[in-house]
Amino acid sequence: MRRRTFTASLGAAAVAATAVPGAAAAATSRRCDDAYTWRNAVVNGGGYVPGIVFNETEPDLIYARTDIGGLYRWQEGTQSWLPLLDWIGWDQWGWTGVVSVATDPVETNRVYAAVGTYTNDWDPSPGAVLYSDDKGATWGVAELPFKQGGNMPGRGMGERLAVDPADNANLYLGTPNGNGLWKSADFGRTWAKVESFPNAGNFVQDPGSDYSDDNQGVVWIDFDLAGGRTFVGVADPDDPLYVSSDGGATWQAVPGAAAALGTADGNRTIPKQAAFDHENGHLFIVTGWDPGPYNGAPASGRGGSVQRLTLATGEWTDVTPGHNPIGAIPGFGGLTVDRKRPGTLMAATQNNWWPDEIIYRSTDSGQTWETSWDYVWDANWSWPPARTDRFTMDASGSEWLSFGHTDDGPAYAVKHGWMIDALAIDPHDSDRIMWGTGATIWGTERLTEWDGQGPLVGWDAEAGHQVTLPVEPFTVAVRAEGLEETAVQDIAALGGTLVSAMGDLGGFVQTDLGRAGTQIRRPNWTSGRGVDFAGLHPDVVVGTGDVEGDADGHVGVSTDGGATWLTTARLEGVAGGGNAGSVAVNADGSVVVWSPGNGTTAPVYSTDLGQTWTPVEGLPAGALVRSDRSDPNRLYALASGVFYASVDGGTTFAATPATGLPAEGNVDFRAVPGKRRHLWLTGGKTDGVYGMWRSTDGGRSWRRIRDFEEADAVGFGKGRGRRGYPAIFTSAKAGGKRGIWRSTDEGLSWQRVNDDAHQWAWTGKAISGDPEVYGRVYIATNGRGLVYGDIAE
Incomplete structure (x- = not known):
């Protein structure tokens, strides 16, 4: 009888005791025999990107966070994104939901991520703050005594995590569900609640839901560089904004904030995002009647506003754009300012479902606004109305963004997007902007061409009605290459x-x-x-x-x-x-x-x-x-x-007479190519029957594969040699170690083909080999797309 053996992978690299290795998009994992190279079957995006953050001092240092698919860093040379959290394993799968990211403006190698996917019982693990001193190549973990909601309502607000530019050892974290404001004074290694902060928030979208019943809590932190003050937004319409002038020792409610931020056309609203224009001494805040990202306008009309606080005088000014081609503005998502051009800011609607989202731009601190598109009806109200656009959408490489639709008058198949919470002008380049949607990232390096285009709509005095005016549009294109977020x-x-x-x-x-x-x-x-x-x-x-x-x-x-x-x-x-x-x-x-x-x-x-x-x-x-x-x-x-x-x-x-198979949990089985009546079965629950079984008689009898205490997916690929049994791949746990395992000898021995730098969190849905490429394995992930590995040459 041949002896069953296991070969676990060696670590990809030695790291500090408090750190864990990051992962590269096509890095090689080392084992005792085969080395594997890992890539994605390309889709480009495919999920919600609620945050894009540019470093304020280092050009081209950009991070994008996703709601279930981890964190990415921009690679300027290849114009693509690098995944940074592939090291997160099975048991901590919730850490791939990134509720906020902060990049240090003083020591730019430092980056932080607040993680945790659900605040309810769907995610059994507490939240954490991940910290890195090398732009995400390696990470440390500071676990928190509460959960965070990277895939909960409100995940596009913020950023909830912020580095104090006056002392970058200090970080603040805004939290949901009554946990208040937290602070670290040691570069994110340890955290404590700020006991002096007076308001943990009280805004609950839907108290009767087990998903939308969060108290949204403390939703963002930002810093007044000129005045040395810290501002904090709170989801409380009656008390939405606080300020500290002494490094967080004491806090005061900002006068007038409730009247400015807490209502919009009679709706109770909350401060969703904020941005400072330091040169002009303005703090801009967008509000919404719900935390987002799903809902449109409330029945009562306008769902949010844009407010401007003049820091020197404390005066509030409502600078909400006054025009939406289809009626009331449903509310706002993203907000950004141009650091190179004081007085320039942009905001995005959320969710202006038909015909498209609107991106607004102002170059005079919000006194006047221009829209990214507009349309008018002719005198006979003929269909379709004439639409004109400041830019064209180039979906090359992501043609699926039409979702199979064709243009229908002003409703284009390829849209500006939806759920636009991530909206960011490059602080080093006024021509570059990126925004995230529910499906991708869009961007351009020609943004300032907008300002020379003039109005989109004019008046035809002779005809007595409005007309669209011609503009020379610039191009906006997909900027999601390398970011793979499909489930x-x-x-x-x-x-x-x-x-x-x-x-x-x-x-x-x-x-x-x-x-x-x-x-x-x-x-x-x-x-x-x-x-x-x-x-x-x-x-x-x-x-x-x-x-x-x-x-x-x-x-x-x-x-x-x-x-x-x-x-x-x-x-x-x-x-x-x-x-x-x-x-x-x-x-x-x-x-x-x-x-x-x-x-x-x-x-x-x-x-x-x-x-x-x-x-x-x-x-x-x-x-x-x-x-x-x-x-x-x-x-x-x-x-x-x-x-x-x-x-x-x-x-x-x-x-069949078979007994002893799992009756609960994630259970699956697959038939072996070329082998009549050969079946392999995986699944179960940790508190019951769980593992892998094999049948060679069409399921009448099964033999437990004792090598695995847990197994959740099984698939087959080309065997070793012309007549060999197909290679077997599984996502399983052996000897206490979760991994992707391969057998080339009909299950007599198994080897782990991934390493600790390449785990992709939860991988239990599906796995397959390739019938023509020996060693290739395809892995279904829940938010990191379809990963595949080949034996390195």
């Missing part, structure tokens, strides 16, 4: 083609991993949930996803390897939303079996590519369905720890 739900590696299902984006078909490829738009999935292919005819691909409306079914079918897709029939009683469930296609592509995810509809099968459905016999609602890769007659299912098999092409299923 991958499933993977199908076909050999030369990679098909993925993704949250929020539907899915992608890629024949070149260096480009985003084609987004799956028909059916119109809001989120893709699963993909499968016919083992003997891999050009037949099926997928399932959440859908909206009544036009598309949940299941999509392709007969040309994902190049084109057909939608399928809807089922009565199965609505859109989260009812995607699981789908399988048998080995020769002649039968599709779909198990809806509503928990009440029994699985169905189709022999005409989903145009009609027939109920399956013998399976409960919600069963997970998979197909044998070699035998067209065999399909399998799992529900509540009971394993089922079909020997008639999915028409009927019967329970």
